[in-house]
Amino acid sequence: MVSAMLCDALTSPTKSLVALYSSLTANGQAIDFPTLAPKHFKNIFSSQKHFSQIPPLDVRHPPSAYSPRSLVRFRAMVQDTSLSQEIYLSSFGDGKPGGWGLEDEALVDDEDVGDIDHAKLRERTVIWAVSIPGEAEWVSEFIEDSEEPGGTQALAAPLEAASRAHKFPDPSCPHIGAFIKLYDASESTPKSTEIYTFVGVLTSESRPELAPSENAPVYPTLHVLFSIPRPPTITPFPYPFSAGSPEASPIGDVPLQADVDHGVLELRNELISWIADEALGGDKEAAEWVVLTCVGKVRSRAPQLNPLSLTISNFPSSPTPPDAKSSSVPTVAAILSHILPITAHLPLSLSLLNTSSFVPEYHEEDLHSGRLQLPAGTTVLVEETGMTEGKVVEKGLRNITALQQCIASQSISYVFPYSTFSFSTDLTFIVLSEGKKSAFVDTDVNIRLRDLSAEPAEFYKPADRINVPPPAKLEAFRRLVGGAKNGQVTISESVSKFIQDDFVKERRDMKGTTSEDLALRMSAARVMALSMHEKEVTQCIWERVKVLDQHRKAAAAAF
Template structure:
């Protein structure tokens, strides 16, 4: 019975919805959308069943009213709700894209107002920066990749200009009040796909036909897609990961590799106490020569081990022309480069910044980037107001000089006399570890990024006493130094699968920072 219902839901979700409606208590229609969500989520409750739902991706065609799943970033929640008839005049189910059969010259107003309901309307896009391996692993099988650029409707609503993606109008029928999805949430929407008109902006009747997903149920998406490993932490995996990053992308600089790793596994710990992920500048990172690839090898290497990764090759032209913050234009929210999912790793290169002038937009973009680095909030611009929304984005900046030309970061780490040819390689020149080793690297990173760690009372006392001893010999030590070293110790212990900060982790953090300071000497 379950398998036949599963098969029918996959092949004809509309028929399953209509059958469920016919059997439902019509005296409780207010609860019908919640019942629909439970009914369909029960059908696809197992991972095996869920993976059978076709994913919505660019360059693939779908039948009208096909059942699809769309792992997407919520880009715009400001669209007006839509009124629909929950029960049509013929007694059939309304909503989910099902409307009245045309009645010729009949009176369209002959309906029961008590059957009017409203649906929430959102705009969602493919998750920006989602790496190929992570996309494949999240969906249970490799996804077909577009081998050419795919034009997407309303491309200005995607954070990365020119990026291949799917943009979809989302219609949700559960009245969730303030619990509707928020901007930059990443969710798995499962529903019936159709093509419907969308009004371009409130002051015009002009509309275009866009892909529209009528949501049956929503499943949360967690960044860590790996189950807990039955094996204990293996110290050599962490060491091999650091050596691989150093040797293949950072000219053999192992300390630089550790700073990069720790920066990218960090996340916001507490917004009230401003415990944000540290930002990092790798200084003395030379620009590529004309005979070398334009992007550093680190870009490709990171895409092999991180789930969400975006490279921003900064230039004055880019800063002066491309928005980095979302902005409402004619009541339509245009996206910006930094409207990214929580957990996204951003690598910014400054090699393209030459002499020139920043115009007003460029100055605003620099301020926007710095605001996100400092506060982990991104300001959305509206005609008469500005609202800040929380972010959780990791930043590493590659700077040619002794520090970043435009930004201030929490940590600056000078690369150790790198050879330019060791930093810029073709993808094919990067030596790859085995598939099993790569998966171990990915598992370590995602486990560390999702992990929680505490500072016990005993280790807290040890740290305080140690800090007091250090202040006696170095009065330049400040509370900020203490805060930074504790954060570093947390991250080190997370990458070693510890549940709490250890004395060893504290000592490692002190030594790592000591070696960093020695570079400046």
Template sequence: MTADRRAQTVENPTAVIQELYRAHASSSDLPRLVADHFSKLFLSQSTFASIPPLNVQHPPESHRDRALVRFRAMVQDTSLSTEMYLGEHNDGSCGGWGMYASDDSGSSGAGDVDYANLQECNVVWATTVPAESSWCRDELDGGNSGVVQSPSVPTASSRAHKYPHPEREHFGVQVKIYNRENIESYKASDVVTFVGILSSEPCGLDQTQEDVADAPTLHVLFTKPHTPNNLPRPFPRVVRQSHGGAITSVTAEPSPREAEDTPQIREELMSWIADEALGGDCQAAEWVLLSCISKVQARTPLLLPSPLVVSRFPLPPPVPSTSPSAAAPLPTLSAVLNLLLPLSHSLPLSLDSLNKSNFTPESKDEDLHAGVLQLPQGTVLLVSEGGVREGQLHERGLMNIYALQQVMDTQTLTYVFPFSQFSFPTDITCVILADGRKSTFFRTVLNVPLRAPTDPAAIAALYKPADEVRVPSREKLDAFRDLVVGARCGKVDVPEKTSEHIQTQFVRARQSDRSVTADDLIRWMAVAKLYALSLHEPSLSVETWQRAKAFDDQRKALVTV
């Protein structure tokens, strides 16, 4: 019976709302009842997956009017005006969720409105998730489930300025939220799955214009929040029982068995990163791995991820003169990170992109235009300086560099409004590829020189396209992802024994070298915790501390060469 009810709900969610309204006509909080009913009906992972997804493979145009869909999205703009609607029409039918009175119902005139029935809903603008990798999308949306899906319609966006990277396939949706409990919890750049009824309505962004265009509109029934990584993975790693790329053992077994091959998987992962993207430099690959699992640990006191510079990274091969419009190739590391991380984005810098792009969101005519750095929390950003040539950096270029440096230093991003600006928290880990001994533009603490061959063939291999990357077997790639994403979800404690050892060693280091400061201790602690996370060790042992400190000492020695 429940399965039939669920199928009927997918087929006609509007009728279900009307039934709920008739059953609870006297309730003063119908939106909460609707949210509770639908969320309980699709509570399990398998039943939730039965809701058709709204994504770039299945954009709004491919769904019928008033279809039930689930839309995993990044909240881009929360500044849209709230909207009033009739909770009940004159004919006694339910209002809201895009259900409007018909022209012949006798309630079309303003004088016929019962103002006691007026209610309020919040409106936000949400977009497909920027920086989301295709494997993450497939796992969350069931792309590998083997279900035959309807062909997609080419995705076009009439409001490309509201997406951080308009050259990428994307779309935006006007989202109307009727259950206003915890409405203040929705912040710009949050990733949320909105489940609701899809329609097309006049866009609230165009209310000040004469011609108001329609926009895809989602009338929300209930929502599901996401972790900063989009995908949960166990920490420490467990023996995987997979189906379609998703771990099922965590929920299927009360106590999944902890994996014993994590050190071996870690070594194989570093070797793969080094061989495919870093010219065989395993030490640089290990630093990239540690950076990929770093994140904001706390804001009081500040425990932020340190940006990593991979210096002496060769410039890309010159673009043939016969193809003047061809873009410089992306580092292969971009494709490798895309295969490993749920959220990653590559930002190739050039004078043209710095001088013409907006890295920070900016409100223009009461419409928030997205910035390049308006990314979901948990994104790893690969910044390449190889495309910058001699020329003039204009004011906008300088402001863009400042904005990215601010993200690195404080993990905040400034949103610019006509008469003010506000900073909002971010969680973006930066890896910078620089051809010199250090970054040309950015101040960083961690710098590891790339030690790779510099012959033309070796340099070309650093920029080979994604389709030439040797991808491991599915089983091995799943293990790599479990290690990286699980480490990002993990937390490391420092036992008293290790803490005492660290304090004693720091005192001795200060006595033998007066240049050692508290900043060195902070860096050693951060590196040691990342090292333990990469080994999926919940507790920092003295042995791991020693290995991590020696690892950082090797890096410093390379920088001074």
């Protein structure tokens, strides 16, 4: 029976919907159809084997690749929830169901409609969703709904232009956008920037109100059968995990406790060395700060415990002129995309600052996206090295303010015609600066890149020149960082007292040490423990963080 229902749902979701409605009508449950339908289809595809047979809707498999009313799954970020709800007729004559685009089919004709029974009117929620901005190519291999369905091939044709590109944070990037129609009123409405996998019936519809003309464009529309919310990290890696037990070298000059998992430490050291050698001219301390930053996330809103933000100063500018047709991208951007599920590259320039928008703005009854409208868990690489002399206009100043606000308060403003609303976000920031510090924003940590022998071109290597580890090693790196981002650590009373006493002693012996140093080191100690997959912050971890911070401050003072 399940096989028959599975086959019907995959090959003809319309037939499957009508059959379900008929059975519910016979049992007197037709009124609960919008609530029972999602449960029915979610049960059919409850196993990974069955779920993976649903064809994906993505850049390689765009709407044009499917026939009307195909069943698809769309892993997406919610971009716009301000759209008006729609009224639809839940059923027609002769027991025919409404909704899910069925009213547009030959299944229902004018005679079926007749006089409208207002008791049969229902509301459906309409939102706009887009491909997940900055999602790494490897992510699909690791999440539960990722397997390519049998017989579905990636398209060889050129990518088609996405409809309503202004609703994607970076309109120049290939992506998919679609109207999402939700029928189950018992489910909470998705919020902006949340990530979902929507499974539903793919149709298209004309929306003349969006582009009044004789030839109004047609937009992809997904009538949702059921949806699955995704965690902010997308990849649910475990914490802690064991990487084996090969001997590990100590980190820096600080010995490590005997009971630590040396396999994890060895893996962590390998990750730091890879980042340093491939992207940061061999500077391992800068690479370690990169790892600590990537592990961070908002741990609390009250009190506010934000992730560390990092500036790598003394970073060389690109050897490619800013006005070149094909600009160079920092190697560190490619490295991050290999180990993190979602990254965003923000190459600051006068043109970008003065003409684009970093926050969502409402124009002509439509919410335009901004460069910072990103899902929680995104790591944003802000590149200042491409800036040239010139004037920053008012829009550019607003963008700089929005960027600083996002870093400092983990919030982003949505700008409407007569009001502005602030919404919480959860992004980590790494800034690349040529000078002593960032020219535009303040970050928690400023690490000066050492004057090493590497040529500037080594910091902007093309993808084919990057030494990428074997797949098994990359997977281990991803599990190390992803698991750490999901983890939790504690600080025992004894360690807390040790830290307080140690800091009081340092403050007495070293002038210029402030309470801000303590707050920074406490945050760094937590993510240090997480990056080691430890459950508690230890004295050794505190000592390591103190050494890192002292080296960082000494290098900055000598710059």
